[in-house]
Amino acid sequence: MSVSETIARRVAGHLRDGETVNLGIGIPTLVADFIEDRPLVLHTENGMLGVGPTPEGAAVDVNLVNAGKLPVSETPGAAYFSSSESFAMIRGGHVGVAVLGALQVDARGRVANWAVPGRPILGVGGAMDLLVGAQRVIVATTHVTKRGEPKLVETCTLPLTAERPVDLIVTEHATFAVRGGGLVLTEVAPGSSGGWVREYTGAAYRSEV
Numbered sequence: 001m002s003v004s005e006t007i008a009r010r011v012a013g014h015l016r017d018g019e020t021v022n023l024g025i026g027i028p029t030l031v032a033d034f035i036e037d038r039p040l041v042l043h044t045e046n047g048m049l050g051v052g053p054t055p056e057g058a059a060v061d062v063n064l065v066n067a068g069k070l071p072v073s074e075t076p077g078a079a080y081f082s083s084s085e086s087f088a089m090i091r092g093g094h095v096g097v098a099v100l101g102a103l104q105v106d107a108r109g110r111v112a113n114w115a116v117p118g119r120p121i122l123g124v125g126g127a128m129d130l131l132v133g134a135q136r137v138i139v140a141t142t143h144v145t146k147r148g149e150p151k152l153v154e155t156c157t158l159p160l161t162a163e164r165p166v167d168l169i170v171t172e173h174a175t176f177a178v179r180g181g182g183l184v185l186t187e188v189a190p191g192s193s194g195g196w197v198r199e200y201t202g203a204a205y206r207s208e209v
Contacts, residue, residue, distance in 0.1 A: 003142060003172050004026075004027045004030055004142075005030055005033075005034075007030075007142065007170060007171060008028070008033065008034055009034045010172070011140045011170045012031050012035060014138060014170065014175075015038070016097075017038055017040065019040055019041075019097050020040075020042075020094065020095055020096045021041070021095075021099065022042075022044065022045065022090070022097070022099065022130055022134065023042060023043075023051070023066070024098065024100040024101055024125075024127065024130070024140075025066075025067060025068040025125065026101040026140075027101055027140045027141065028100060028101055028140050029054075030054075032051055032052065032054065032072070033053045033054055035053070043089070044066040044067050044072070044086075045067050045083065045090065045129075045130075046066065046067045047080055047082055047083050047086045048066075048072075048074070048080055049079045049081075050074055050076075050077055050078025050079060051072045051073070051078070052072065052073035052074055052075045053073055054071065054072065054073070055071050059073065067125060087126065087129055090126060091129055091132070093134075093135065095130065095133060095134045095135070096134070097136045097138060098131070098134035098137045099138045099139075100113060100127055100130065100131070100137060100139055100140070100166070101140060101141055102151060102169075103158050104152075104156045105141070105151060105152050105153070105156075105169055106153055106156045106160075107152075107153075107154050107155070107203035107204050108165050108178075108181055108182065109165030109166050109167075109169070110160050110161075110162070110164070110166075111127075111131065111139060111156075111160070112156040112157075112159055112161060113161050114128075114159065114161050115158065116158060127162075128162055131161055131162035131164050137167050138167065138169075139169045141170075142171060143172060143173045143174065143197075143200055143201075144200050149202075150200050150202035151171075152183070152201045152205075154202060154203050165178045169183070171189075172189060172192075173188070173192040173196060173197055174188055174189060174192065174197045175187040175189075183204070183206070184205060184206050185197065185206070185207040185208060185209055194209065
């Protein structure tokens with residue numbers, strides 16, 4: 001299993017039955033493959049409720065994609081609607097959970113995930129709306145960058161996506177809750193250690209493990 005799949009599986013374990021869940025671009029989209037038969041409804045901001053796992057082979061429908069333009073399947077009873085209606089759901093508080101990727105997360109739980117000055121990337125998409133409108137926000141991210149630098153930092157050096165802090169941060173090495181204005185380490189992943197997490201986390205945090 002890849003690092004991204006490991007993170008996605010760990011995130012799936014934090015979802016609650018009955019929730020409506022938006023999966024952002026990148027690692028979050030993989031969460032759909034670890035839902036199995038749980039009573040969850042997956043939402044994509046380009047206009048679909050009832051997203052299923054990643055299709056393969058002849059099951060791929062080129063007209064059925066998520067917001068990242070990747071093929072998705074549909075579950076029984078899936079619904080389709082306009083992007084404007086989808087964003088009305090988000091802004092109206094009808095999405096229970098948003099799972100977002102991140103470039104950086106600061107010591108207060110605020111996310112930077114939409115811009116790198118001087119580099120062309122996809123842009124903000126629905127991240128700002130989801131951070132404001134979703135009832136609960138989970139970040140799914142690798143613990144460090146490709147250069148080995150911490151993604152959890154004391155202060156973001158990249159543009160913030162929103163002032164609202166997230167609720168949970170899940171990496172391949174650890175899980176942090178955001179409480180009382182700061183980070184709380186609630187789990188060290190199997191195969192990792194508290195020492196590794198301390199060394200490669202650039203933000204201050206309290207530990208419950």
